[in-house]
Amino acid sequence: MKTKVYETVKKQILATIEGETNITAKMATISCLLKQSFDYFYWCGFYVVDPLKPEELVVGPYQGTMGCLRIPKGKGVCGTAFLEQETQIVEDVHAIENHITCDVNSQSEIVVPVFFDGKIIAVLDVDSDKVNSFDDIDKKYLEEIINEAF
Numbered sequence: 001m002k003t004k005v006y007e008t009v010k011k012q013i014l015a016t017i018e019g020e021t022n023i024t025a026k027m028a029t030i031s032c033l034l035k036q037s038f039d040y041f042y043w044c045g046f047y048v049v050d051p052l053k054p055e056e057l058v059v060g061p062y063q064g065t066m067g068c069l070r071i072p073k074g075k076g077v078c079g080t081a082f083l084e085q086e087t088q089i090v091e092d093v094h095a096i097e098n099h100i101t102c103d104v105n106s107q108s109e110i111v112v113p114v115f116f117d118g119k120i121i122a123v124l125d126v127d128s129d130k131v132n133s134f135d136d137i138d139k140k141y142l143e144e145i146i147n148e149a150f
């Protein structure tokens, strides 16, 4: 079920952004198409490495309720993905200490690093309003979409 939706949305995203070089346009399109494909995607968007403060992420294009503006490297799930440069999956965000609560309705989370020219430039953050929403299928497809899009 999930796999089928990912197959469809992946094609839709890659077709829509084909030839587009602007990073903001790509991030906005990816956030929108992912959010509307899955009803458990409560918050979906990007935190971008701030060129003026390279140890910090700053909020980028997203869909959902208000997100916090800045996340230092190592802080929260996004900051951990930024530091470790690896996808993070959290089954229950309220069960871990290193989580930043932007919205109490968020229950589980996946964060995927975004690389461009071999360097991390952002993370894709997806929050669900249900616990344990994300698994290896989400990881595989979100990583594929991000790697092919940037």
Ligand code: SME
Residues within 6 Å of the ligand: 043, 066, 067, 068, 071, 075, 076, 077, 078, 079, 098, 099, 100, 101, 102, 103, 106, 109, 125, 127
């Ligand atoms: N929960 C994230 C912060 C971003 S918001 O969920 C939109 C974190 O712990 O990094």
